[in-house]
Each structure stands twice: as C-alpha cells, then as structure tokens.
Amino acid sequence: MVTVFGISLPALMGQLLIGLINGSFYAMLSLGLAVIFGMLRVINFAHGAQYMLGAFFAWFLLRYAGIGFWPALVLAPLGVALVGVVIEKVLLSRIYNLDHLYGLLLTFGLALVIEGLFRHWYGTSGQPYSIPSTFQGAFNLGFMILPKYRAFVIVASVVVCLATWLLIEKTKFGAYLRAATENPTLVQAFGVNVPRLLTLTYAIGAGLAGLAGVLAAPVYQVSPLMGQNIVIIVFAVVVIGGMGSIMGAVITGYVLGLVEGLTKVFYPEASSTVIFVIMVLVLLVRPAGLFGKE
Amino acid sequence: MTEPLLEVKGLQAWYGESHVLHGVDLQVHRGETVTLLGRNGAGKTTTLKSIMGVLRKRQGEIRLSGKDLMNLPLHHIAYAGLGFVPEERGIFSGLSVHENLLLPPKVAEGGFTLDEIYHLFPNLAERRNSQGTKLSGGEQQMLAIARILRTGANILLLDEPTEGLAPVIVQRIGDVIRALKAKGMTILLVEQNFRFARKVADRFYVMEDGHMIDTFRADELEGRMDSLNETLGL
Numbered sequence: 262m263v264t265v266f267g268i269s270l271p272a273l274m275g276q277l278l279i280g281l282i283n284g285s286f287y288a289m290l291s292l293g294l295a296v297i298f299g300m301l302r303v304i305n306f307a308h309g310a311q312y313m314l315g316a317f318f319a320w321f322l323l324r325y326a327g328i329g330f331w332p333a334l335v336l337a338p339l340g341v342a343l344v345g346v347v348i349e350k351v352l353l354s355r356i357y358n359l360d361h362l363y364g365l366l367l368t369f370g371l372a373l374v375i376e377g378l379f380r381h382w383y384g385t386s387g388q389p390y391s392i393p394s395t396f397q398g399a400f401n402l403g404f405m406i407l408p409k410y411r412a413f414v415i416v417a418s419v420v421v422c423l424a425t426w427l428l429i430e431k432t433k434f435g436a437y438l439r440a441a442t443e444n445p446t447l448v449q450a451f452g453v454n455v456p457r458l459l460t461l462t463y464a465i466g467a468g469l470a471g472l473a474g475v476l477a478a479p480v481y482q483v484s485p486l487m488g489q490n491i492v493i494i495v496f497a498v499v500v501i502g503g504m505g506s507i508m509g510a511v512i513t514g515y516v517l518g519l520v521e522g523l524t525k526v527f528y529p530e531a532s533s534t535v536i537f538v539i540m541v542l543v544l545l546v547r548p549a550g551l552f553g554k555e
Numbered sequence: 556m557t558e559p560l561l562e563v564k565g566l567q568a569w570y571g572e573s574h575v576l577h578g579v580d581l582q583v584h585r586g587e588t589v590t591l592l593g594r595n596g597a598g599k600t601t602t603l604k605s606i607m608g609v610l611r612k613r614q615g616e617i618r619l620s621g622k623d624l625m626n627l628p629l630h631h632i633a634y635a636g637l638g639f640v641p642e643e644r645g646i647f648s649g650l651s652v653h654e655n656l657l658l659p660p661k662v663a664e665g666g667f668t669l670d671e672i673y674h675l676f677p678n679l680a681e682r683r684n685s686q687g688t689k690l691s692g693g694e695q696q697m698l699a700i701a702r703i704l705r706t707g708a709n710i711l712l713l714d715e716p717t718e719g720l721a722p723v724i725v726q727r728i729g730d731v732i733r734a735l736k737a738k739g740m741t742i743l744l745v746e747q748n749f750r751f752a753r754k755v756a757d758r759f760y761v762m763e764d765g766h767m768i769d770t771f772r773a774d775e776l777e778g779r780m781d782s783l784n785e786t787l788g789l
Contacts, residue, residue, distance in 0.1 A: 433657070439649040440658055447645040450609055451659035451706070452633030 263404070268526055274405035276526045277519060282411050282480065284518015285418030286473050286491065291498040291510035292422055293469035296429070299442050299505035300462040303353055303364035308495065309488025310375040311467045315341045315474025316483045317379065320388050330393035334475050341471025342464040349463040354456065372488070379485035387482025414476050421472060422511045425465075429507055438462060442505070497540045503553020513551060558621065560585045560741055561606070561710055566615035568598075568605040575601050577765045578615070583710065588732065588742040590752040593762035594787060599745040600642055602762070603712050606743075607639045608632040619710070634662045638708025642715045642745075644699040648688040652679055655687040655698055659706045666707030675734065676701050693724030700731065710741040717748045725751055749787060761786055 263270040290312060297305045318337035322328035328336065348371065356363045396410035429435035441448040441455055449455040474487075481487055498517055502509030517536050525532040543551060559582035568576040576598050583589045591599040604610040606617055608629045617624045619635045627635065638659075647655055656672065656679070673680035676697045682690060690698060696716055703711060716732075717725045725748065732742065732755045746752040752759070753776060761769040763786060771779055 436650055436654050436658055440647040443647050443649060444645055446609055446629070447639075447641060448658070449629045450607055450633060450639050452630050452662050453660060454630045 266527070271405045273526055276522045278405065278407065278411065278522075279525070280519040280522020281415055281515070282518070283521060284515040285415050286477060286514075287495055287498045287518050288422055288511045288514030289418050289469055289473040289476075290491065290495040291502065291514045292425055292507060293466040293473075294495060294499050295502070295505055295507050295510035296425070296438075296469070297463055297466035298499070299507070300438055301349075301353065301357070301364070301459055302361055303368065303463075304361060304496075305463075305466065306365055306369035306492070307348065307371040307375065308368075308466070308470050309490075309492025310372040311341050311345065311470035311488070312474040312477070312491065313376065313379065313485060313488035314344060315471030316390070316478040316481075316487060317383075317474075317485075318471065319475040319478050320390055320483045323390065330475075330479070334472070337475045338468040338471035341474070342468035345464040345467025346460055348467070349460045353463065354459070357459075372492075376485050376489060383485060385484060385486055387484035387487075390478035390483050392479040410479055414480065417476055418473075421469070425469065426507060426511070494536055497536050499550075501536075501540050501543045501550055503550025506550065506552040506554075509550060509552025557584060559583060560587075560620060561743065562616070562618045563602075563606060564616040566602065566605055566613065566617065568601055568610055568613040570601075570610075570612070575765050576605060576613070579762070579765070579767050581760055581767060581770075583741060583743050585709075585741055586736075586739050587757045588736055588744060588755055589758045589760065590744045590746050590756035591760050591762055592746065592749065592752060592783070592787060595747070597762040598765040599762055600714055601765070603639075603714050603743070603745050607637055607712055609639070609641075633659070633706070633708070636663060636709040638662075638703035638706055638711050640699045640703055640711065640713045640716065642718065644695050646687040646690070646695045646698055648686060650687050651684050652687055652690065652698060653683040656683075656702050656705060659702055661705065661707050663707035663709065667701075667704040669705070672701045672704060675704075675731065691724075693720050693727065696720060696724070696728060697731070700728075704735075710743060711735070713742060713744045715745055715747060717746065717751050729754055749783070 265273050290308060294305055294308050297303055315337050318340045319330070319333035322333045322336060352367060353364065356367060392410045396413050398409050400407045400409060400412065429438055437448060437453050437458055441453070441458055445455050477487065498513050499510055501517065502513035517539065520539070521532055521535055524535045561583040563579060563581045566576055566579040567574070579598070579602055591602060593599050601610060605613045608624065608627065619637060622635055624632055624635055647658070650658065656669070678694050679698055679701060682694065687695070687698060700713070700716065716728050720728070729751060735742065744752065744756065756773055758772050759770065760767055761783070768786070769782070
C-alpha cells in the first residue's frame with residue numbers, strides 16, 4: 262500500500278477531504294463576516310447563529326412543509342437574509358456611530374439569545390437531515406472514496422465564493438460597496454442610498470451564513486450548538502486572512518481547513534488548536550493579517 | 556434678473572457644539588461661476604458641505620431651482636442636481652480610474668459622455684485601468700471633477716480644486732473650468748488661490764468668521780482690491 266510519511270494514502274486523503282470540507286465552510290462563513298466587517302465595521306458575532314438558523318430553516322421546511330433540499334437551498338438563505346434585514350434595520354443601524362465594541366457586544370448578545378431559544382426548544386442532541394437523493398453514494402477515485410455530497414459541498418462552496426467575489430469586484434453594486442467601505446458619506450453625496458446598501462450587505466452576509474448552514478445540515482447534525490462550535494474558528498480565519506479582506510477570508514478558509522486536516526493525521530493532539538497557534542503567529546508577524554492592509 | 560438656480564438664505568451650521576456659520580446668504584444663477592473667498596477657517600468649505608448636506612447639523616434655507624433641499628436625505632440631494640467635488644478629492648483606492656468615473660449614478664439627462672470626458676481629460680483615458688489613488692495629485696483632481704460631469708448635475712460645487720497642485724496643473728484646471736463655463740455649466744467654487752479665482756469667476760462672495768461680508772461682480776474687482784488685501788491677506 263502506498264504510504265506518505267508512514268501514513269496510508271487513503272487515510273491521508275480522507276483527512277485532507279475532511280479538512281477541505283471544513284475549509285469550505287470556513288471560507289463561506291469567513292467570506293460573509295469579511296463582507297459585513299468591510300462595509301459595516303461590525304464584528305458580527307451572530308454569524309454562527311445565522312449559520313445555525315440556515316440549517317434549522319432547511320430542517321423546518323422539510324419537517325413542516327415537506328420542502329426538500331434543493332428549494333431549501335434557496336429559501337432558507339433568503340429567510341436568514343430576511344432575519345438579517347430586521348437585525349440591521351432595528352438594531353445595528355442605531356449603533357454605527359458608536360465604537361466597534363458595541364456592534365460586537367450587540368451581535369454577541371443576539372447570538373446568545375437566538376442559540377438559547379433554539380436550545381430551549383430543540384435541546385442540544387441535534388436533528389438529522391438526510392443527504393439529497395441525487396448525492397447518495399460515493400465516487401471511487403482509486404486512492405480514496407469520495408462521498409458525492411461532500412464533493413458537491415466543495416464545488417458549491419467554490420462557486421459561492423467565486424460568485425460573491427465577482428459580485429463585489431465586477432459589478433456596479435460591488436463598486437458601490439468597495440467605495441462606501443472607504444468613504445460612505447461621499448458615496449451617499451453622489452446619490453447612492455448608503456443606508457439601504459448597509460442593510461443589503463448585512464442581509465447578504467447573513468444569507469451566506471444561512472447557505473453554509475443548509476449545506477452543512479446533511480454533513481453535521483442540525484443543532485443549536487453548530488454555530489457556536491464553528492464561529493470561533495471562523496473568527497480566527499478572518500483575523501489570519503485580514504479583517505475585511507474578501508480574498509484573504511476565502512483563501513485562508515480553505516488553507517486552514519487543509520492544515521487542520523493534515524494536523525489530524527500527523528499530530529492529532531494539536532488539531533483543535535493549530536488554527537489558533539497560526540493566528541497568534543500571524544498577529545505577531547503581520548498584525549493586519551496575511552491579506553489585510555497595514 | 557432671473558430666478559437664481561441655487562439660493563441660500565440664513566444658513567447656520569455647527570460642528571458638534573461649535574457654531575461655525577452665522578446666517579450665510581448667497582445666490583448662484585444658471586451659467587454663472589461664483590467663487591467663495593476667505594481666509595482659512597472663514598467657513599467656505601463648511602458652506603459648501605452644508606449646501607451639499609454632507610454637514611447635517613444646519614439651519615436656514617437652501618433651494619435649488621426653487622426646490623427645498625434642507626430636509627432631503629443626503630442621497631436625494633445629488634438627484635436635485637448638485638454635484639460635489641470635495642477638497643480631499645475623494646478618489647477611491649479600491650477602484651480603478653474607470654470605476655471611479657462610473658461610480659456616481661446619473662442624476663439627470665445631459666451629462667458628459669465617457670468619450671467627451673476622456674477627450675477633455677486625455678490623461679485619464681491613458682490611465683483608465685490604474686488604481687485611482689495611484690494618479691498624481693493633478694490627475695486625481697481631474698478625475699474628481701470628471702466623475703461629476705458624467706452625472707448630469709446642473710451645478711458643480713468645487714472645493715479648493717487647486718490646493719497643493721503645481722502651477723502648470725493649476726493652469727490646466729483653470730482651462731477645464733473655462734471649458735465648462737463655455738458649455739454653460741454653473742459652478743460654485745471655494746478657492747483660497749485668489750490669482751486662480753479671479754481668472755475664472757463671474758462673481759465673488761467674501762467670507763469671514765462664518766459670515767458673508769461682501770459680494771461683487773468680476774468687473775468690480777479692481778475697486779475692491781484694497782479691502783480684499785486686508786481681508787484675505789493677499
């Protein structure tokens with residue numbers, strides 16, 4: 262059997278695949294966080310709760326309306342985006358003139374309330390959500406078995422990240438976003454409705470978290486704790502990539518997922534801390550993050 | 556005389572608790588180039604920002620073609636026909652020259668086409684794919700002006716367009732303003748560079764300590780030089 266540094270190839274590739282799957286979620290979630298922070302300067306601690314909401318909305322749709330995975334892939338993120346609109350309009354829009362700390366505290370409190378409510382209603386054991394029938398089974402690649410749904414998650418995450426990047430870099434809406442990140446008052450003086458742009462941006466960020474949640478539902482259990490578990494890592498990813506850097510968030514998300522997967526193979530004891538060790542090192546050497554502007 | 560295009564009456568403005576404009580009156584007629592003169596801190600830029608609505612803590616009356624601008628949200632004021640070129644130019648580093656040009660939405664028909672803009676500012680055409688803030692100071696100023704010409708705004712508010720620029724660039728900006736005047740554009744200009752302003756303005760207002768202390772036409776300038784010397788420290 263082929264081995265790499267004494268590890269069998271299927272075992273190594275299996276861990277790399279898990280790393281890539283995790284990285285796909287890190288990338289999608291940190292992308293949403295970066296978009297929100299770049300425009301609103303809000304450190305959105307409710308992002309994990311919005312990811313969890315996406316998964317729960319998909320589960321609600323299936324359980325109470327018999328609506329399956331594919332429609333849920335559109336409807337659940339839209340639902341989370343709508344929740345984002347309400348949060349931005351009712352709460353966040355009142356604190357833009359205050360220190361960033363208030364946004365962090367507000368969204369942290371929101372996350373606690375949302376997750377607390379879901380824990381109260383549904384407990385912590387988690388709800389099952391089956392893999393859509395199209396993606397039952399696996400590809401045999403010879404050196405490893407690749408479950409079809411996991412392959413779909415990786416492709417979907419790349420497509421989502423690419424589409425978001427295109428939206429921001431190549432469209433008029435994206436140009437407004439990039440300009441308003443630098444000087445919102447001047448952009449508004451040009452006639453752009455910046456308050457609406459802020460609402461839309463938060464809704465898009467929340468919607469991305471919701472989409473990641475729907476994609477995650479068949480991989481992990483639909484649980485009120487799923488957001489808490491991932492959001493801290495995602496914040497580390499955003500800090501390493503550089504706060505507000507879209508490209509930084511995406512690349513760092515995938516790379517750190519792989520690094521985490523490799524660590525599980527070669528030094529499993531460090532696999533849950535490796536990302537935070539990297540964060541400390543990056544902050545020491547490059548405080549603005551790998552892709553952030555000094 | 557016809558109705559003014561822009562009319563400001565009793566304009567007062569505050570930065571926080573600090574009262575900086577004390578009842579400013581001014582009028583700009585269609586096709587005119589009007590210059591606000593005054594020393595540093597006289598309130599010229601504040602007047603422009605208050606008219607544009609960038610400075611929100613203000614009172615008084617601001618009308619454009621008779622339409623009250625005072626209570627409009629900032630993003631509606633541009634659609635009334637005001638085009639703003641700020642003192643710091645406001646070129647976006649995250650956007651290319653071309654993207655900077657296309658950024659402000661069209662607020663009315665009749666703005667310059669891209670071809671006309673690139674003809675008027677050939678340097679911008681050559682560097683259309685460069686990052687906006689990689690341009691020289693003069694080119695950035697051209698870009699800031701060009702950006703507004705596209706929108707169809709019927710009055711330009713230019714805040715210190717020559718500040719910090721080399722004489723040859725100042726001359727070029729003067730040529731551009733004269734070209735715009737020839738096209739019938741209405742301009743309200745804030746300028747400390749009196750030698751520049753006297754070559755382009757049809758009418759002047761003089762400000763001191765947040766008050767409008769004098770106004771006169773270009774043909775009355777010679778008779779005011781002594782008082783201007785005293786007020787502006789020329």
